[in-house]
Amino acid sequence: MTPQQPPASILIENVRVFDSLRSGLTPLTSVRIEGRRVAAIGGGAPGARTTVIDGGGRVLMPGLTDAHVHLFAVGTSLAGLTTGPTGTGYYNALAEAERMLMRGFTTVRDMAGDVASLRQVLDAGTFPGPRIYPSQAAISQTSGHGDFSDVHESASTFSCGAHSRAEQIGFLRVADGRDQVLAAVREQLKRGASQIKVMAGGGVASPYDPLDVLQYTPDELSAAVEAAADWGTYVSAHVYNDEGIRRAVAAGIRSIEHGHLAAGPGTLELMADEGVWLSTQPFVESDHELTNPENAAKNAQMCAGVADTFGWAREAGTKIAFGTDLLLEPEKAGLQNEMLTRLSTRFEFPPAEALSIATSGNAxxxxxxxxxxxYKAARLGEITVDAWADVLLVEGDPTKDLTVLGDPEKNLVVIIKDGRIHKNTLG
Known part of the structure; x- marks a missing residue:
């Protein structure tokens, strides 16, 4: 792959900057981009090879980030992934990556799916799309949230058991016992994972596990943490229920995915004390259409806990990350922006605080x-000198009204990622 080169220089003039490190906007200023990074804020005249954009007093902010996506699954239905040709998921992921970028999301953390190769072609500029932090296959115990084998099939841990389609396409990996968990973590790191995801409790869409069940023993969770630490990275855990959260924290898990069924503020205080992130989603029931009554009931139970979890986390000072976790319903992928606006409209985060969570916070x-x-060579999620040049020029002021980001087609007038202009309606 031959990397495409960004413009030599971009000067964005006459803008108010939300750098994501402060709650307010700067006075009118300019931002210069050289190559792939922010070179200067304020001052300077355009050079001979500079692309000049007059911001017209609009707000310039960092590109949005999403801490929980499934690029491999958001553009394809469950039937498409499990019964369709293998290549369908990859091509749909490539198409969805561009749509995600055009919604303003310039960096995402992928929490299950074979996307390491997709990251490479996007980073090379061969195709448009966000930066990706891949987890590769999410790791699950037998009968856990990642076990999508048929109930009559022998567990794959036995020599007679077959791997499910979800395992065959690299979306999930079933592993039982310390040795298998060690191997599964190392397998994902070999395949390009930047962090690891394990299933530590019951799930909504999975067939065998009520939300209250615990998944993985403390020793198995510790094994995952040890293997990831040997590679200088961390483990995140899918888990809703309170005891599962506490078990994960005790094992050294650094990021709790979901956490919507925490039993009370004490669990969020524990997470705050241990420096563990709550990577959660502002779900409402209609975000997922679940035809099976048992799965629908689990979805309702989970969504009922969203507001309490957000409130307890804010009171405890728990580090909050924003994610969406949309998958297997391609027609709903566009909810990504609406879910961001809910942080303010439904769950009472001040708009500037919500913006910081979805930019420098996630980063x-x-x-x-x-x-x-x-992407450790520079800073993400902020507009500072030497940060990655991922910026959005917005119609309206999202620090006062987050809903302007709910209509990216209309209100994102310029989208720049990695120093490349992907959208510019200003001419």
Missing amino acids: ALFRLSGERDP
Whole structure:
């Protein structure tokens, strides 16, 4: 692959900057981009090879980030992934990556799916799309949230058991016992994972596990943490229920995915004390259409806990990351922006605080990947000198009204990622 080169220089003039590190906007200023990074804020005249954009007093902000996506699954239905040709998921992921970028999301953390190769072609500029932090296959115990084998089939841990389609396409990996968990973690790291995801409790869409069940023993979870730490990175855990959260924290898990069924503020205080992230989603029931009554009931139970979890986390000072977790319903992929606006409209975050969570806040979580961080050469999620040049020019003021980001086609007038202009309606 031959990387495409960004413009030599971009000067964005006459803008108010939300750098994501402060709650307010700067006075009118300019931002210069050289190559792939922010070179200067304020001052300077355009050079001979400079692309000049007059911001017209609009707000310039960092590109949005999403801490929980499934690029391999968001553009394809369950039937498409499980019964269709293998290539369908990859091509749909490529198409969805461009749509995600055009919604303003310039960096995402992928929490299950074979996307390491997709990251490479996007980073090379061969196709448009966000930066990706891949987890590769999510790791699950037998009968856990990642076990989608048929109930009559022998467990794959036995020599007579077959791997499910979800395992065959690299979306999930079933592993039981310390040795298998060690091997499964190392397998994902070999395949390009920047962090690891394990299933530590029951799930909504999975067939065998009620939300209250615990998944993986403390020793198995510790094994995953040890193997990831040997590669300089961390483990995140899918888990809703309170005891599962506490077990994951005790094992050294650094990021709790979901956490909507925490039993009370004490669990969020524990997470805050241990520096563990709550990577959660502002779900409402209609986000997922589940025809099976048992799955629908689990979805309702989970969504009922969203507001309490957000409230307890804010009171405890728990580090909050924003994600969407949309998958297997391609027609709903566009909810990504609406879910962001809910942080303010439904769950009472001040707009500027919500913006910081979805930019520099998420970026701080991403940096836990340490030596496995594919973008560690510069800062993400902020507009500061030498940061990656991922910026959005917005019609309206999202620090006062987050809903302007709910209509990216209309209100994102310029989208720049990695120093490349992907959208410019200003001419």
